[in-house]
């Protein structure tokens with residue numbers, strides 16, 4: 001079999017990971033990936049449903065696939081199709097809980113395309129879908145998914161409906177994937193999930209299960225750095241923080257999902273923490289990791305958000321001193337409680353508040369970068385140029401650039417003295433390997 005497959009992926013890192021995972025399964029069946037969609041026998045759109053805008057774009061991309069590759073089998077998969085199967089005219093539609101069916105369905109469709117048969121009805125799955133080892137990379141950094149689904153039901157979020165409840169990957173499969181990637185030379189592993197702190201929650205475990213998993217990951221030969229995906233503050237117990245501190249491979253960078261710095265807004269969002277808890281968690285993490293970077297996601301213009309609540313939110317963000325904030329204007333998502341809430345905020349107000357918070361983020365990011373000048377950091381080189389230039393990330397997750405006389409290779413870890421910043425990034429000189 002020699003079919004060409006083209007992928008178009010929308011949304012988050014988990015989606016990118018899952019695209020790569022499907023790509024691997026198809027490669028095992030003899031498919032080859034093409035960069036040219038018009039040549040594709042199979043055109044896969046991995047959709048996203050995180051906002052109403054993402055839904056719209058997902059539909060648009062499936063229509064585009066039809067236009068660009070009229071003879072291809074068009075597959076729509078992912079979060080948007082999980083919720084809105086009827087809204088797409090793809091040939092094969094799978095959501096997030098029936099992905100195991102995608103490859104068999106596709107093979108069957110290709111084999112009997114002329115017979116007029118339609119794919120069987122799809123069942124909902126409830127276990128973690130095991131892809132095996134996935135060749136998804138960001139340069140020298142490997143992303144490893146360990147958990148799917150969420151039980152939290154934040155009022156603005158569709159994920160618990162679209163991806164279903166928490167289910168965790170087996171530790172054995174996680175270790176195996178990391179062993180394979182470490183053997184290939186990857187040194188940094190980003191452990192991720194839809195609600196990472198819920199790892200093994202369905203087995204009755206608390207967040208120390210994640211700490212145990214990270215200890216197991218750290219002991220795999222070749223693993224030099226471990227980063228964590230988005231963490232919910234309420235899961236960051238003293239026990240887990242102590243486990244993270246004791247694990248020398250953990251990078252001092254924590255993406256703690258804040259969403260709002262106003263307690264009344266957090267309550268309407270049905271988040272499971274308030275600013276008091278959030279502050280306490282960051283203090284504990286700072287004690288354990290004195291130079292830790294904190295990044296976060298925040299939403300501006302949640303229904304009913306007053307100017308005062310917005311100002312509280314901005315002030316709290318400044319107090320925490322995030323290295324970077326991913327700021328999103330609130331976008332009502334069909335099927336969520338927040339969509340039906342009264343006092344939806346006017347679009348112009350949302351964009352003005354978003355700009356204000358982004359300006360705060362930029363200011364903090366620049367100040368954080370300046371604070372590194374004169375210090376030494378450890379850089380994992382990701383890219384190199386023929387002129388001796390290199391770039392990579394330090395453990396605190398800030399991009400570092402530099403240039404050396406002697407060659408530097410991707411994957412190399414070296415000590416760098418920071419001499420200046422170009423605003424957000426760091427510029428430095430290698431002091432040792």
Ligand code: SF4
Pocket residue numbers: 150151152153154157158159160194195232
């Ligand atoms: S924690 Fe909230 S925002 Fe995050 S996936 Fe679960 S429901 Fe969505």
